[in-house]
Amino acid sequence: MKTLEKVNYKGFIWPIIVGIVLWCLTPIRPSGLSPQAWEMFAVFVATIVGCITKPLPIGGTTLVGLVVTVLVGLAPMKDVVNDKGVVVNQGVLSSFGNSAAWLIAMAFIMAHGISKTGLGNRIAYWMIEKFGKKSLGIGYAITGLEVILGALIPSNSARTGGVVWPVVESVAKEGYDSKPNDPSRKKIGAYIDFTAFHANILSTALFVTGAAPNMVAQQMAAQQHYEISWAGWFFAAIIPVAVCAVIVPWIIYKMYPPEIKETPDAKKWADERLKKMGPMSKPEKIMTAVFCMSLVMWVLSGFFKIPQFDATFIAFLAVSILLITGVLTMEDALKETGAWNILIWLSILMFMASKLISYGFISWFAKLVQSGLHGISWGIVLAVLVLLMFYTHYFFASGTAHMTALYLPFLSVAVATGAPLGLSAMLLAFTGAFNASTTHYANGPASILATTGYVKQGEWWKMNFVLGLVYLVIFGTIGTLWMKVIGVW
Known part of the structure; x- marks a missing residue:
């Protein structure tokens, strides 16, 4: 007699709770954000939580997240084009061309x-x-x-x-x-x-x-x-x-x-x-x-x-x-x-991250940082920006998308507060390289080596958290001093 495959239904509890709570906060969302931007954020965060609690293997979890994205009207199945043939709304099927x-x-x-x-x-x-x-x-x-x-x-x-x-x-x-x-x-x-x-x-x-x-x-x-x-x-x-x-x-x-x-x-x-x-x-x-x-x-x-x-x-x-x-x-x-x-889960996560960008969530976040750091010394501003560049990578499955979304806004904020251009440019760029020390979906190599069966997901997150601090300290201190020596700033 055939039986149903085992599903970790308890693993759905936290993604559903987080997603519903964030979704219900849409009417009181921060000013400057469209309803679609906040709703996309809610679906994305719920999907990431699901990748952690693992109700299904990560491919199945992200596929459910993609279905929810379509059901709530945040993305169509196919690209929507205008009369001139220009894509005005990217469909979910395009994600599999990543x-x-x-x-x-x-x-x-x-x-x-x-x-x-x-x-x-x-x-x-x-x-x-x-x-x-x-x-x-x-x-x-x-x-x-x-x-x-x-x-x-x-x-x-x-x-x-x-x-x-x-x-x-x-x-x-x-x-x-x-x-x-x-x-x-x-x-x-x-x-x-x-x-x-x-x-x-x-x-x-x-x-x-x-x-x-x-x-x-x-x-x-x-x-x-x-x-x-x-x-x-x-x-x-x-x-x-x-x-x-x-x-x-x-x-x-x-x-x-x-x-x-x-x-x-x-x-x-x-x-x-x-x-x-x-x-x-x-x-x-x-x-x-x-x-x-x-x-x-x-x-x-x-x-x-x-x-x-x-x-x-x-x-x-x-x-x-x-x-x-x-x-x-x-x-x-x-x-x-x-x-x-x-191919399935990385494509889906990168598609969701691109929707956060297109709906303006990321640009809103960058402006929020700029206004919040006004009047603070450039050293503290640059340190905060590096930390944000590092830890916001938990919301990205693509280093390229992350860098595209935040690098220029953050560099502009740093320079506007008086931080040296060369030091700011290089520290933020280096952070875009070592911020892969966050999640199992942080970049392509993480997607490969975290899924081989040698390192458990919990071990991956815990050890990467520690090594992320190591990178922040070494590049933030030794790297900064070295760039002073060679005249970068």
């Missing part, structure tokens, strides 16, 4: 190819051979790998999904039999999974081409007549990022210690595994070639604005080649459920 979500999905499928061919195992064995005497050493190795890739690949999601995650998975599973959604995850998999995420934050913060939000900040700073060059960003970031690269893996190691601390026989074991694998197989060679091609094209996409070099298109191209050459089958792609799950 390029960042598709990039992550394709990166997951590419990662399946790296695992299926054995290339990931080969890389993992090599890493264990070189750095595997201690688990902390593997953490530093992954951090170094990410930092190097940050200069080459202008998409933080592509770096994590296409390169780093397959290595982490192979090291954990094949190297130490540490499996996701299993007590063995604590052997080492959970530690290096979480370390890989923070390594991505550091690689993003080090280069202006490290991720799309950085380049948004660069363009918006220019509107305030401050030019951020590649070298200028790099030299401003190098010291705070270097300090973080040394202490963050160690903090994670102490806060979230792996059960396996030392593996004195790791080199011998890895050597034996590499010998057993023998020479690279044909699928491995094709996977390596496609992987290298993707790397080169991702690098070039940071310098040439050619449609065919779009990061998402490159991921589609790589997957197509893997299918044509027989490295992957369509069944392999369809079985990669993590890719399709992320």
Whole structure:
């Protein structure tokens, strides 16, 4: 006899309460906000609470939130266009055309190819051979790998999904039999999974081409007549990022210690595994070639604005080649459920965040901050703005959307109160990189690494809260002093 699937109905209680309470406050909403803006805020907050209480898996929770958005009239199903063919109201179906979500999905499928061919195992064995005497050493190795890739690949999601995650998975599973959604995850998999995420934050913060939000900040700073060059960003970031690269893996190691601390026989074991694998197989060679091609094209996409070099298109191209050459089958792609799950929930959350912007909630919030900080010294104003830039990311599933909405208003507020332009521009830009240390939906890499089964959602939020404070202190003190030394302000 068939039975119904298990649903955590208790998990619906808090999202419903929060949503209804906020919705009922619409008549007494703050002045300057339209009813639609406040109602969208209510639905969005209720959905985020649902992602925390988890009445359904996050894909199902966000899908319910999307249905509510349509039912209450805050968004149509299809785009509404005027007589001139211009979209005047974005429909929910358009959310599933989000390029960042598709990039992550394709990166997951590419990662399946790296695992299926054995290339990931080969890389993992090599890493264990070189750095595997201690688990902390593997953490530093992954951090170094990410930092190097940050200069080459202008998409933080592509770096994590296409390169780093397959290595982490192979090291954990094949190297130490540490499996996701299993007590063995604590052997080492959970530690290096979480370390890989923070390594991505550091690689993003080090280069202006490290991720799309950085380049948004660069363009918006220019509107305030401050030019951020590649070298200028790099030299401003190098010291705070270097300090973080040394202490963050160690903090994670102490806060979230792996059960396996030392593996004195790791080199011998890895050597034996590499010998057993023998020479690279044909699928491995094709996977390596496609992987290298993707790397080169991702690098070039940071310098040439050619449609065919779009990061998402490159991921589609790589997957197509893997299918044509027989490295992957369509069944392999369809079985990669993590890719399709992320495509659903990340697309929906980013759509909701875009509605908050289009209904004017974010612009109202920026003006509120500006008026509330009038007459206060610039140092306090800038500190408050950095904190707001960081903690408001709990309401965003996209760093690009967050930076687009708040960077220029916040920079304008800081400069208007007398804060140095260069310091304000760089601190707010760096905050847009490390504010990913908030939620499991904070950006693409978070969406990938928080859903692998190695780190539980509660652990992710708690540890990120601590490390968020670490970033705020290091960039706010060491970063500020360093930028004074090199003449940024």
